[in-house]
Amino acid sequence: MTAPDYGASFAVWRGGAAEPWRHYTHHAFVQGLGDGTLPRAAFLTYLVQDYVFLVHFARAWSLAVVKSETLDEMRVCAGTVDALVNHEMALHVKTCAAEGIDEATLFGATEATANLAYTRFVLDAGLQGDFLDMMAALAPCVMGYGEIGARLANGDTADTPYALWIETYAGAEYQGLCRDVGAMIDRAVARRGGSLQGSPRADALQARFTRATELEVGFWQMGLDG
Amino acid sequence: MTAPDYGASFAVWRGGAAEPWRHYTHHAFVQGLGDGTLPRAAFLTYLVQDYVFLVHFARAWSLAVVKSETLDEMRVCAGTVDALVNHEMALHVKTCAAEGIDEATLFGATEATANLAYTRFVLDAGLQGDFLDMMAALAPCVMGYGEIGARLANGDTADTPYALWIETYAGAEYQGLCRDVGAMIDRAVARRGGSLQGSPRADALQARFTRATELEVGFWQMGLDG
Amino acid sequence: MTAPDYGASFAVWRGGAAEPWRHYTHHAFVQGLGDGTLPRAAFLTYLVQDYVFLVHFARAWSLAVVKSETLDEMRVCAGTVDALVNHEMALHVKTCAAEGIDEATLFGATEATANLAYTRFVLDAGLQGDFLDMMAALAPCVMGYGEIGARLANGDTADTPYALWIETYAGAEYQGLCRDVGAMIDRAVARRGGSLQGSPRADALQARFTRATELEVGFWQMGLDG
Amino acid sequence: MTAPDYGASFAVWRGGAAEPWRHYTHHAFVQGLGDGTLPRAAFLTYLVQDYVFLVHFARAWSLAVVKSETLDEMRVCAGTVDALVNHEMALHVKTCAAEGIDEATLFGATEATANLAYTRFVLDAGLQGDFLDMMAALAPCVMGYGEIGARLANGDTADTPYALWIETYAGAEYQGLCRDVGAMIDRAVARRGGSLQGSPRADALQARFTRATELEVGFWQMGLDG
Numbered sequence: 001m002t003a004p005d006y007g008a009s010f011a012v013w014r015g016g017a018a019e020p021w022r023h024y025t026h027h028a029f030v031q032g033l034g035d036g037t038l039p040r041a042a043f044l045t046y047l048v049q050d051y052v053f054l055v056h057f058a059r060a061w062s063l064a065v066v067k068s069e070t071l072d073e074m075r076v077c078a079g080t081v082d083a084l085v086n087h088e089m090a091l092h093v094k095t096c097a098a099e100g101i102d103e104a105t106l107f108g109a110t111e112a113t114a115n116l117a118y119t120r121f122v123l124d125a126g127l128q129g130d131f132l133d134m135m136a137a138l139a140p141c142v143m144g145y146g147e148i149g150a151r152l153a154n155g156d157t158a159d160t161p162y163a164l165w166i167e168t169y170a171g172a173e174y175q176g177l178c179r180d181v182g183a184m185i186d187r188a189v190a191r192r193g194g195s196l197q198g199s200p201r202a203d204a205l206q207a208r209f210t211r212a213t214e215l216e217v218g219f220w221q222m223g224l225d226g
Numbered sequence: 227m228t229a230p231d232y233g234a235s236f237a238v239w240r241g242g243a244a245e246p247w248r249h250y251t252h253h254a255f256v257q258g259l260g261d262g263t264l265p266r267a268a269f270l271t272y273l274v275q276d277y278v279f280l281v282h283f284a285r286a287w288s289l290a291v292v293k294s295e296t297l298d299e300m301r302v303c304a305g306t307v308d309a310l311v312n313h314e315m316a317l318h319v320k321t322c323a324a325e326g327i328d329e330a331t332l333f334g335a336t337e338a339t340a341n342l343a344y345t346r347f348v349l350d351a352g353l354q355g356d357f358l359d360m361m362a363a364l365a366p367c368v369m370g371y372g373e374i375g376a377r378l379a380n381g382d383t384a385d386t387p388y389a390l391w392i393e394t395y396a397g398a399e400y401q402g403l404c405r406d407v408g409a410m411i412d413r414a415v416a417r418r419g420g421s422l423q424g425s426p427r428a429d430a431l432q433a434r435f436t437r438a439t440e441l442e443v444g445f446w447q448m449g450l451d452g
Numbered sequence: 453m454t455a456p457d458y459g460a461s462f463a464v465w466r467g468g469a470a471e472p473w474r475h476y477t478h479h480a481f482v483q484g485l486g487d488g489t490l491p492r493a494a495f496l497t498y499l500v501q502d503y504v505f506l507v508h509f510a511r512a513w514s515l516a517v518v519k520s521e522t523l524d525e526m527r528v529c530a531g532t533v534d535a536l537v538n539h540e541m542a543l544h545v546k547t548c549a550a551e552g553i554d555e556a557t558l559f560g561a562t563e564a565t566a567n568l569a570y571t572r573f574v575l576d577a578g579l580q581g582d583f584l585d586m587m588a589a590l591a592p593c594v595m596g597y598g599e600i601g602a603r604l605a606n607g608d609t610a611d612t613p614y615a616l617w618i619e620t621y622a623g624a625e626y627q628g629l630c631r632d633v634g635a636m637i638d639r640a641v642a643r644r645g646g647s648l649q650g651s652p653r654a655d656a657l658q659a660r661f662t663r664a665t666e667l668e669v670g671f672w673q674m675g676l677d678g
Numbered sequence: 679m680t681a682p683d684y685g686a687s688f689a690v691w692r693g694g695a696a697e698p699w700r701h702y703t704h705h706a707f708v709q710g711l712g713d714g715t716l717p718r719a720a721f722l723t724y725l726v727q728d729y730v731f732l733v734h735f736a737r738a739w740s741l742a743v744v745k746s747e748t749l750d751e752m753r754v755c756a757g758t759v760d761a762l763v764n765h766e767m768a769l770h771v772k773t774c775a776a777e778g779i780d781e782a783t784l785f786g787a788t789e790a791t792a793n794l795a796y797t798r799f800v801l802d803a804g805l806q807g808d809f810l811d812m813m814a815a816l817a818p819c820v821m822g823y824g825e826i827g828a829r830l831a832n833g834d835t836a837d838t839p840y841a842l843w844i845e846t847y848a849g850a851e852y853q854g855l856c857r858d859v860g861a862m863i864d865r866a867v868a869r870r871g872g873s874l875q876g877s878p879r880a881d882a883l884q885a886r887f888t889r890a891t892e893l894e895v896g897f898w899q900m901g902l903d904g
Contacts, residue, residue: 065288120798346572
């Protein structure tokens with residue numbers, strides 16, 4: 001199976017971070033989700049941390065609205081905030097509720113350092129740079145989950161208790177979000193100069209994407225270490 | 227008719243800016259909307275500027291999401307961004323389209339200085355201060371329009387061609403937004419210390435509300451001057 | 453006399469805003485500084501406003517430190533903050549003290565809207581864009597004052613009581629600052645892609661420079677209107 | 679020996695984080711600096727990371743200038759940026775140069791996650807909150823180094839090769855900076871409401887201070903792990 005197509009810019013950045021991208025999308029945590037060997041405790045640790053992650057990730061996408069320079073950019077980013085706050089977070093709330101963890105507990109959970117490091121890195125990309133600097137830092141999370149979901153759904157998921165997680169990210173709605181964000185990034189790149197290779201600016205964007213990917217690896221590892 | 231009740235914090239701030247609040251909510255532009263004497267050209271100038279205003283106002287409410295410290299604050303602010311981008315701006319687009327002005331023209335319109343001054347003042351309140359500093363600067367616009375709409379709708383609007391404008395802000399949806407924002411501000415004040423009077427912090431918040439109200443006066447005047 | 457050379461990027465931006473640049477650098481307020489016909493009251497109004505301007509301008513240069521991506525950018529911007537807070541503001545304090553206006557009065561003065569509009573526009577350029585977006589918005593103030601000072605000092609200043617103002621901006625220290633900032637901007641442009649013409653990104657930067665220049669015209673006019 | 683007095687607010691925050699504060703100020707890395715048992719390789723790892731830390735720490739103090747609401751706050755924060763960029767970083771450059779590591783290498787060094795986590799946490803405190811939120815997050819670094827330096831200098835440093843490091847933070851200049859920052863924080867607290875105990879606002883500030891202290895523990899550990 002080839003990876004889903006989320007646009008030309010994402011393809012360049014993904015190719016420029018081949019090694020960490022593989023570590024991220026094929027992490028032992030991910031494999032355990034797919035074959036069902038991931039311990040329940042590790043999944044719950046992850047789920048609580050991921051809820052806190054989504055709070056700050058929604059703050060980051062809101063900062064992207066602040067940094068938008070076109071109506072198109074505003075709408076895609078505001079729509080993503082809505083998807084995060086009103087849909088993706090609801091999945092966590094529902095799953096955690098079934099385990100006896102309520103939303104106030106989720107919101108007040110202590111952030112692991114590996115969690116905090118990633119979201120604050122993204123927020124600072126927005127404070128320091130422009131809209132594209134944010135997109136380069138946000139893309140690994142959005143598209144990585146899309147790619148992982150699609151790959152796992154394509155395999156044998158008969159034995160995994162994590163099918164709902166897989167379906168969420170493999171589903172049409174989330175895959176559509178990945179393609180929309182990817183297409184918007186391509187327009188944003190075109191508008192701001194176009195080339196994503198062979199310039200210091202291109203190198204700086206690649207560095208943000210690559211570092212964000214490495215921080216995602218740390219996030220899975222934190223979940224696995226429980 | 228008494229003014230609508232948008233919460234205790236707003237009432238304190240409104241009372242502390244009595245003179246500019248009256249100039250803002252009873253400006254000649256407003257009176258002209260109510261009795262229909264406002265020249266069409268002035269209304270269109272205003273409408274185009276107000277569209278650009280809403281772009282930056284939506285950026286400001288998105289910054290408020292970034293600055294939120296509770297899920298409640300995040301949800302109200304994200305909901306306001308959605309209301310601005312997907313509903314209030316649509317009114318402008320529709321009204322302007324009827325006059326032969328398309329949305330690309332609106333988005334690209336040159337901002338009047340009186341327009342720019344207000345939105346950038348609000349955005350800087352967010353950069354310099356905390357969530358409450360933003361609320362104090364955002365409230366005059368949100369609640370002032372609610373109060374103006376309610377008052378005008380309560381009068382004789384038989385002769386005005388601006389009934390749709392009045393209904394938009396007097397309507398249940400917009401009035402509900404004002405009450406929701408006001409109640410959320412009351413909770414945000416309680417959470418951060420409580421007193422809005424008799425301290426340097428209270429004075430600083432009042433100063434932001436008052437200045438924002440004065441900048442709203444300038445906005446109406448800009449519309450009237452065409 | 454030809455204008456001083458403050459670097460290639462500034463020359464492009466200045467050329468792209470020829471009309472507003474002329475209005476700014478040859479404003480009646482400026483001419484009155486040079487020939488001494490500017491009323492003292494107008495000068496004092498300007499001086500008090502300019503003090504408040506410098507407070508927010510120092511905040512803006514500090515935001516440029518936050519947005520810096522090289523040590524060179526950090527050092528030039530941090531040095532400019534120091535020059536503003538510890539030198540340029542001291543000139544205002546000293547001159548105003550001689551007129552019986554103390555520094556607390558200056559710091560607490562009510563900002564004119566024309567004043568507020570410019571500094572908050574610059575700060576928002578930093579929030580929305582990257583380091584170059586800030587530089588395009590900051591350059592008109594820094595370099596415009598250098599160009600005005602140099603031109604006026606080159607003329608007949610025998611009769612003007614504003615010789616100290618002229619000398620401050622025509623002097624070696626301030627002219628050196630303009631050249632240093634200009635050279636740093638050239639390096640920042642080269643690092644981020646290079647071309648300042650013929651792309652949407654170049655147009656966006658030019659638009660920031662041009663608008664900032666127009667806001668400077670409004671600042672002089674505010675001073676003149678007293 | 680009692681800890682140096684850096685003001686009343688700091689004393690409250692330090693007392694509210696007693697356990698992590700002890701882990702931070704008495705970390706094995708610190709003890710190794712004092713008795714000379716710290717391996718040279720660990721010290722160099724730390725020094726390179728600390729240089730990158732100071733780059734982002736200077737960005738954070740610059741953001742504090744942006745967030746200042748009084749001239750006093752602006753001056754102390756701008757002075758700290760100057761101290762960081764022009765003095766403290768010079769110590770690192772000089773020490774590293776003696777080991778054959780030049781400044782470009784330092785600036786381009788890959789940030790450890792533990793390093794990145796702390797500075798981006800501080801920057802986000804500024805983006806999300808107000809001036810005090812930043813101070814609560816910045817204080818552990820500034821004052822902790824002052825306290826460590828003073829304690830180690832008070833002991834037997836005859837055998838440690840790290841005497842220059844100890845003297846730098848125990849010296850009059852750095853101790854004066856700690857007292858100046860502490861006194862300014864006390865004024866900033868008084869100005870914004872005064873109480874640092876028994877309110878949700880007070881809890882939020884304490885939480886930022888405590889978390890920042892824990893992130894400092896992680897920084898020493900990263901150095902030790904090399």
